[in-house]
Amino acid sequence: MAALPRRIIKETQRLMQEPVPGISAVPDDSNARYFHVIVTGPEDSPFEGGLFKLELFLPEDYPMSAPKVRFITKIYHPNIDRLGRICLDILKDKWSPALQIRTVLLSIQALLSAPNPDDPLANDVAELWKVNESEAIRNAKEWTRRYAMDN
Amino acid sequence: MSHHERVQEELEALEAILMDDISISYNEIGCAELVKSTIFPSTANEVEKQYVCVTLEVKLPENYPDCKPVVKLKSPRGLDDSTIDHLYREINKKCDEFLGQPVIFELIDLIRENLTESNLPTCQCAVCLYGFSEGDSFTKTQCFHYFHNYCLANHLIITSKHFNEEQDKLPAWKRSPEGFRATCPVCRELINCDVDELKTAMPPKDLENAQKFEVTHELKLLQQEMQQLFNYQKSRGGIIDIEAEENKLLLITNSNEDSAADNSGDPGTSLSNTISSSSVSDGVQNRNQRHYSNYSSHR
Ligand SMILES: [Zn+2]
Numbered sequence: 001m002a003a004l005p006r007r008i009i010k011e012t013q014r015l016m017q018e019p020v021p022g023i024s025a026v027p028d029d030s031n032a033r034y035f036h037v038i039v040t041g042p043e044d045s046p047f048e049g050g051l052f053k054l055e056l057f058l059p060e061d062y063p064m065s066a067p068k069v070r071f072i073t074k075i076y077h078p079n080i081d082r083l084g085r086i087c088l089d090i091l092k093d094k095w096s097p098a099l100q101i102r103t104v105l106l107s108i109q110a111l112l113s114a115p116n117p118d119d120p121l122a123n124d125v126a127e128l129w130k131v132n133e134s135e136a137i138r139n140a141k142e143w144t145r146r147y148a149m150d151n
Numbered sequence: 152m153s154h155h156e157r158v159q160e161e162l163e164a165l166e167a168i169l170m171d172d173i174s175i176s177y178n179e180i181g182c183a184e185l186v187k188s189t190i191f192p193s194t195a196n197e198v199e200k201q202y203v204c205v206t207l208e209v210k211l212p213e214n215y216p217d218c219k220p221v222v223k224l225k226s227p228r229g230l231d232d233s234t235i236d237h238l239y240r241e242i243n244k245k246c247d248e249f250l251g252q253p254v255i256f257e258l259i260d261l262i263r264e265n266l267t268e269s270n271l272p273t274c275q276c277a278v279c280l281y282g283f284s285e286g287d288s289f290t291k292t293q294c295f296h297y298f299h300n301y302c303l304a305n306h307l308i309i310t311s312k313h314f315n316e317e318q319d320k321l322p323a324w325k326r327s328p329e330g331f332r333a334t335c336p337v338c339r340e341l342i343n344c345d346v347d348e349l350k351t352a353m354p355p356k357d358l359e360n361a362q363k364f365e366v367t368h369e370l371k372l373l374q375q376e377m378q379q380l381f382n383y384q385k386s387r388g389g390i391i392d393i394e395a396e397e398n399k400l401l402l403i404t405n406s407n408e409d410s411a412a413d414n415s416g417d418p419g420t421s422l423s424n425t426i427s428s429s430s431v432s433d434g435v436q437n438r439n440q441r442h443y444s445n446y447s448s449h450r
């Protein structure tokens with residue numbers, strides 16, 4: 001494996017030593033740029049009680065380019081599509097090298113607390129979220145219960 | 152002299168010395184409540200050489216100075232937490248020592264002296280997360296954020312490249328008339344810098360690849376836990392099957408060519424682009440991710 005930039009090592013160490021509540025990120029055995037991530041569904045959100053698996057990949061020119069992040073666990077959310085892709089500005093044009101793995105994951109957790117159906121990625125979900133919020137929330141809870149639970 | 156007059160006298164003296172560098176807020180009955188001043192190191196007015204600063208906020212309780220004021224340090228620039236903690240301890244001592252007497256100017260003096268002594272950024276470079284060692288060339292932005300020249304140059308080169316790529320995709324009338332404008336990675340304020348000069352800098356000493364990444368026992372355990380969760384969720388049909396989902400999207404696209412944009416594609420790229428992977432970055436992303444999800448599910 002090519003030598004890892006020290007910034008990545010430093011971030012990894014800090015993630016291990018001072019984990020963010022509700023978030024764990026562990027590098028892969030064979031590729032230290034690939035992280036296995038679990039984000040806990042925030043309290044008082046339809047995702048409460050869920051453990052969502054994500055994958056996070058640090059591209060070659062990280063931190064100049066944003067990490068690539070995707071949900072692996074199915075989730076019913078207006079800003080996350082069926083492929084698990086996330087609509088979040090800091091992962092795109094609002095990326096800055098001053099952001100870190102932990103800040104990205106915190107923003108994703110915040111997105112679970114505050115879905116934004118006006119900036120949708122999953123259109124059918126966003127549509128329902130706008131016209132019938134309580135049904136959408138019921139669906140999100142149901143998906144969380146069905147797909148995102150632990151043993 | 153009444154409390155009010157004593158405080159007034161102290162504040163007038165401060166205003167005479169500091170002029171515009173101090174701001175005082177009064178409450179509705181005309182008593183001073185809050186004194187604010189941003190403090191820089193003394194560098195014989197060479198602003199360029201002031202690498203640190205902090206804003207002092209002194210809240211005056213009703214019976215100040217017989218009672219200690221409430222002191223806060225805000226918006227520290229170039230200073231790490233331990234320096235700030237140290238300042239707070241010194242401030243506390245000073246306030247105890249000057250109980251019953253005017254203390255604000257003493258505090259300003261104390262902080263200025265400390266800043267002058269440590270007028271080298273003790274914070275980290277937000278780009279590489281390492282500090283500034285002797286011999287590293289670094290930049291202080293107008294917004295008082297610090298970067299190794301090497302790191303800032305990399306940031307500016309990449310952001311201007313991204314900017315230009317995005318502009319090229321736009322029709323001429325939509326392009327930004329100003330062209331690329333450099334921004335601070337931390338606060339996104341506009342900054343003035345000369346990339347050509349910055350990029351001649353050597354990489355910061357700490358940045359050299361030295362350490363190897365080690366998989367600890369603790370890490371192994373975490374990986375196992377994650378794998379178990381993955382297996383469990385997979386057994387309940389809770390894992391996204393990228394290929395199946397892509398095929399579904401493909402069907403929708405084919406049967407509905409004109410309204411592809413209505414479907415759930417990546418907002419930045421059109422849906423068909425994403426699927427045919429003609430958009431390079433998305434294509435790579437998906438390939439990488441598929442490769443890795445296969446990897447983790449077959450382990
Ligand atoms: Zn740096």
Ligand SMILES: [Zn+2]
Pocket residue numbers: 292294295296335336337338339340
């Ligand atoms: Zn800044």
